[in-house]
Ligand code: GN1
Ligand code: CA
């Protein structure tokens with residue numbers, strides 16, 4: 001093959017690859033992009049932060065065990081714990097829904113004895129250091145993870 005031919009192939013290959021590339025600062029995994037924000041924010045602020053970071057950005061929702069395992073690995077790598085994700089039981093106590101579309105969550109990974117609605121004020125969901133989930137007050141400041149689309 002000619003030099004020009006090879007150059008053309010390389011160009012086409014990298015253009016095709018381009019569709020899977022995430023915006024700067026986001027990490028690619030299985031057709032989604034993730035942003036690990038080390039800034040601390042309330043859930044309300046974190047939701048805004050994700051929407052501002054990308055037009056279809058939102059607080060992360062964990063869809064299955066595989067995604068959960070990958071996220072746990074990424075959080076560990078970044079030494080991040082106590083991180084907000086995008087679910088809440090603010091509408092009806094003990095019924096946790098996705099913050100984006102109010103659908104019930106199919107996958108959960110609660111820590112032992114959670115969710116406990118401690119002191120009656122815990123309606124948001126965070127990872128804690130062992131990678132499991134805890135319900136916590138929505139207005140405390142935590143780091144957070146966004147995803148898109
Ligand atoms: C934390 O800090 P403490 O023990 O009052 C946590 C609760 C957990 C509990 C589990 C603000 O409460 O959500 O259920 O540990 N509080 C916060 O022991 O994250
Ligand atoms: Ca609650």
Ligand code: CA
Nearest residue numbers: 116117118135
């Ligand atoms: Ca709790």
